[in-house]
Amino acid sequence: MQVLSVQSVSSPPESLLLLEVQASTGGEDGADHPASVFLNAGLQNGVLFRTVVDMVTGQLSDTRSRFLGLRAPKLFKAIVRGRQAMLCLSSRPWLGYIHQGHFLLTPLSYETLEFAASFSSDQCAEGVVAVAGDALRIFTIERLGETFNETIIPLRYTPRKFVLQTRKKFLxxxxxDQGAFTAEERESARKECLEADGVGENGDANNVERMENGVGEDEEKEDPLSDEQYGYPKAESDKWVSCIRILDPKSGNTTCLLELQDNEAAFSICTVNFHDKEYGTLLAVGTAKGLQFLPKRSLVSGYIHIYRFIEEGKSLELLHKTQVEGVPLALCQFQGRLLAGIGAVLRLYDLGKRRLLRKCENKLFPNTINSIHTYRDRIYVGDIQESFHYCKYRRDENQLYIFADDSVPRWLTASHHVDFDTMAGSDKFGNVYFVRLPQDVSDEIEEDPTGGKIKWEQGKLNGAPNKVEEIVQFHVGDVVTCLQKASLIPGGGECIIYGTVMGSLGALLAFTSREDVDFFSHLEMHMRQEHPPLCGRDHMAYRSAYFPVKDVIDGDLCEQFPTLPPDLQRKIADELDRTPGEILKKLEDIRNKII
Known part of the structure; x- marks a missing residue:
């Protein structure tokens, strides 16, 4: 027995699997090498180690590793689309398979499995038989190539915002909805229409025949005129319908549904713990009554509802509602009190017996406040058309001061607090941007013991005395509706996830080394020259549609590198002093940090 090659690993291997990949033009996994055998090793520290075995010499090369979970991965062969694939069973199951010429390793939305094997029968052509606890399961894998697993829960009206009830993890x-009927009015109008046409419960021969064939009444109801198919009936534009729903995300069941009466519509929501610990965590909901946008924006009145959680968080009880003069578009907890953005006024409320009590306010905001974030004694306020304002609350004076704002007008659609000096936002023209307060200004504000500098300093450009700096700018090309900092996989990097109005999801990941920045900026530059967009528009001009692109690498463009012809791949790799395999490995490493 002769030793052909040796590979050192970071932890003792628990499981080994040789996976053969049918060779095709350019390499099935996108890498430029003739080998088609991969050695996979599940290490005891939860890492999957993958390396290429040369078919002729047996040498090991192009090693890649990925953290899968806390348990050592057990590796099993499986068949997917008639080709060899790999099941990795760690603290959650993963499937490694080839899709559109790439080797993908994706987590399965399934419970923890102990052992698994490929299974085939007449009823189930490509299945997996597995041991889960003390049960034997047979399942098939669907929707290959999809990044996310989604579960759709139908709602009554258009969802606006949600919060997580922390104790029971309920949503x-x-x-x-504007210009809509309530669910009860829709149902009664629908019954009248069906009865008038003779299709309803009185029925006709067709209905009787369907019932005899075993088609239930529910299916018959859904058949003739489903609202999802034909659209919901429209009401007058000044009529609003709204509800508050408590949803158990594990089961998908609604535990409480409160319909708001009297033409009220909910616009903002937050959970709040007041200094008064009598009620524990309360729910604040900002509503507007009779809101109209045309011919002139007007409303009857705004309200802030305070609800208490009952029945272990499964239901709500109204404590009181406080009338306000504008639409409360933003609510946020702050130091045992409630901050509310009511029109262009930022107001601090405390809890009273019969209503909320005003403590202090600031009326110096230019338009309408639509987002509030807090950290320590700083408040980050998003204005609907003037970007971010940084405020400070001085407890000894009970005053709110604006000490910094943005010099660029931005029509904010989403915002997220990144760190003490940094905010991330998006505007209605499809741009994502980050702004940061300069370090010297931040230190000066924090070291000011009397607060005199904030109070008496002169404003600049008709605004606050200090201006924030734009540190990141990127044109997404779609209106971003939400921003959230999250880590999608165990051991993965924290990134900013954004969702757009057209339904796409994207991620912004911060680079950790200057070497990576140099590598990807040069790769992006070469991709712009060698692989221009199909429509012929300059890529740089597109990403700088409204503001010059700043400090963001277009990952979608870099991800197109494996689709280039092999000679073009080699040409770009030579310019970067790398091999095509090294570039692909770098791309995969960055992708694995996110998902």
Whole structure:
């Protein structure tokens, strides 16, 4: 027995699997090498180690590793689309398979498995038989090539915002629609229409025949005129419908549904713990009554509802509602009190017996406040058309001061607090941007013991005395509706996830080394020259549609590198002093940090 090659690993291997890949033009996994055998090793520290075995010499090369979970991965062969694939069973199951010429390793939305094997029968052509606990399961794998697993839960109206009830992990969702009928009115109008046409419960021969064939009444109801198919009936534009829903995300069941009466619509929501610990965590909901946008924006009045959680968080009880003069578009907890953005006024409320009590306010905001974030004694306020304002609350004076704002007008659609000096935002023209308060200004504000500098300093450009700096700018090309900092996989890097109005999801990941920045900026430059967009528009001009692109590498463009012809791949790799395999490995490493 002769030793052909040796590979050192970071932890003792628990499981080994040789996976053969049928060779095709350019290499099935996108890498430029003739080998088609991969050695996979599940290490005891939860890492999957993958390396290429040369078919002729047996040498090991192009090693890649990925953290899968806390348990050592057990590796099993499987068949997917008639080709060899690999099941990795760690603290959650993963499937490694080839899709559109790439080797993908994706987590399965399934419970923890102990052992697995490929299974085939007449009823189930490509299945997997597995041991889960003390049960034997047979399942098939569907929707290959999809990044996310989604579960759709139908709601009554358009969802606006939601918060997480931390103790029981329930979702509290507010839904509202303009120019719509309530669910009860829709149902009664529908019954009248069906009865008038002779299709309803009185029925005709067709209905009787369907019932005899075993088609239930529910299916018959859905058949003739489903609202999802034909659209919901329209009401007058000044009529609003709205509800508050508590949803158990594990089961998908609604535990509480409160319909708001009297033409009220919910616009903002937050959970709040007041200094008064009598009620524990409360729910604040901002609503507007009779809101109209045309011919002139007007409303009857705004309200802030305070609800208490009952029945272990499964239901809500109204404590009181406080009338306000504008639409409360933003609510946020702050130091045992409630911050509310009511029109262009930032106001601090405390809890009273019969209503909320005003403590202090600031009326110096230019337009309408639509987002509030807090950290320590700083408040980050998003204005609907003037970007971010940085505020400070001085407890000894009970005053709110604006000490910094943005010099660029931005029509904010989403915002997220990144760190003490940094905010991430997006505007309605499809740009994502980050702004940061300069370090010297931040230190000066924090070291000011009397607060005199904030109070008496002169404003600049008709605004606050200090200006924030734009540190990141990127044109997404779609209106971003939400921003969230998250880590999608165990051991993965924290990134900013954004969702757009057209339904796409994207991620912004911060680079950790200057070497990576140099590598990807040069790769992006070469991709712009060698692989221009199909429509002929300059890529740089597109990403700088409204503002010059700043400090963001277009990952979608870099991901197109494996689709280039092999000679073009080699040409770009030579310019970067790398091999095509090294570039692909770098791309995969960055992708694995996110998902």
């Amino acid at each position: 509290v969702i507010i839904e509202s």
